[in-house]
Amino acid sequence: MIKDLDLLQINFDTNSLWIVNITLAIIMFGVALDISLQDFKTLLKYPKPVLIGIFSQFFLVPLVTLLLIYLIKPLPSIALGMIMIAACPGGNVSNFMTKLANGNTALSISLTAFSTIAALFMTPINLSIWSNFYQPTALILKDININPLEVTKLVLLILGIPLVLGMLIRTYRPKFAKKSARILKPISIIIFITLISIAFYKNLAIFKSHIHYVFYIVIAHNIILYIVGFYMAKIGNLGYKNQKTLSIETGIQNSGLGLMLVFLFFNGLGGMALLVAFWGIWEIPSGLLLAYYWNRKKIKKI
Numbered sequence: 100m101i102k103d104l105d106l107l108q109i110n111f112d113t114n115s116l117w118i119v120n121i122t123l124a125i126i127m128f129g130v131a132l133d134i135s136l137q138d139f140k141t142l143l144k145y146p147k148p149v150l151i152g153i154f155s156q157f158f159l160v161p162l163v164t165l166l167l168i169y170l171i172k173p174l175p176s177i178a179l180g181m182i183m184i185a186a187c188p189g190g191n192v193s194n195f196m197t198k199l200a201n202g203n204t205a206l207s208i209s210l211t212a213f214s215t216i217a218a219l220f221m222t223p224i225n226l227s228i229w230s231n232f233y234q235p236t237a238l239i240l241k242d243i244n245i246n247p248l249e250v251t252k253l254v255l256l257i258l259g260i261p262l263v264l265g266m267l268i269r270t271y272r273p274k275f276a277k278k279s280a281r282i283l284k285p286i287s288i289i290i291f292i293t294l295i296s297i298a299f300y301k302n303l304a305i306f307k308s309h310i311h312y313v314f315y316i317v318i319a320h321n322i323i324l325y326i327v328g329f330y331m332a333k334i335g336n337l338g339y340k341n342q343k344t345l346s347i348e349t350g351i352q353n354s355g356l357g358l359m360l361v362f363l364f365f366n367g368l369g370g371m372a373l374l375v376a377f378w379g380i381w382e383i384p385s386g387l388l389l390a391y392y393w394n395r396k397k398i399k400k401i
Contacts, residue, residue, distance in 0.1 A: 119294060123355045124261045125287040126191040127215065131265020132280035134212050151335040152210045155328055155349050157221045161185040161229040163327055168233055173316055175235035176370030181320060182236060183357045183371065184378050186225040188218035192288055192383065193351040200390035202344035210348045215258045222254055223247035243365055250360060257356060291355065295379050313374045317381050325350035325389060343393050351386050354379035
């Protein structure tokens with residue numbers, strides 16, 4: 100059963116990977132057009148929300164994921180997919196969802212920037228460290244022998260460089276950046292959602308036959324991360340808008356990056372690819388539903 104699942108071939112070729120690469124870079128570039136150096140200076144004066152967000156993203160998320168893995172004991176490759184999701188930075192679509200939820204959009208964008216910078220070294224480190232805390236996933240890593248430096252290079256190419264370029268344009272051409280961001284961000288997100296939809300359609304038969312392996316795991320994992328982010332902000336005595344923001348930032352992971360890493364470094368390992376791919380499909384409606392709920396809810400005074 101395990102062997103059959105891991106021999107599963109998801110219809111996702113090299114050209115599709117590069118399209119996803121470019122789309123992720125464009126989304127990151129669009130987000131960066133809203134970030135200025137002044138934003139960083141402001142956050143340095145009041146860094147608490149960002150520090151809590153980064154702590155939640157890169158420590159609590161993998162810790163909670165590991166505890167969930169020990170609790171449900173999924174197939175090893177599926178467990179590794181869960182750790183891959185946990186090792187990725189927050190997803191860029193979280194900015195749109197935070198705005199819809201009447202959260203702190205400025206904080207969301209800043210967390211995206213900070214988590215992207217941190218991901219250059221934290222994603223490969225977290226993937227390696229937390230995978231080795233669970234013996235079945237540690238065994239897979241020994242066979243694959245992933246190179247953290249190569250992962251760092253990929254994250255730098257897809258997320259780091261577009262972030263720096265976008266910020267530079269925002270700093271030296273603010274009017275152009277503002278106009279461009281209005282067009283670029285929604286278009287790039289629509290393209291990304293379209294790519295996910297096409298990939299799902301191409302692999303519809305595979306999902307129908309194997310979705311039971313990951314369906315409830317992904318839903319439970321995602322909901323738990325939303326809760327972790329929300330209550331971590333609450334424990335940190337942050338305002339309600341920031342609580343919503345950290346919930347979305349913690350629950351929405353960069354599944355596109357995760358899928359890239361699965362196919363480039365794990366040869367599309369069946370269970371792993373299935374989980375990460377379904378996460379990318381699931382987190383969009385789940386994030387939109389949560390954001391819509393908060394949008395309709397009466398504003399809570401703090």
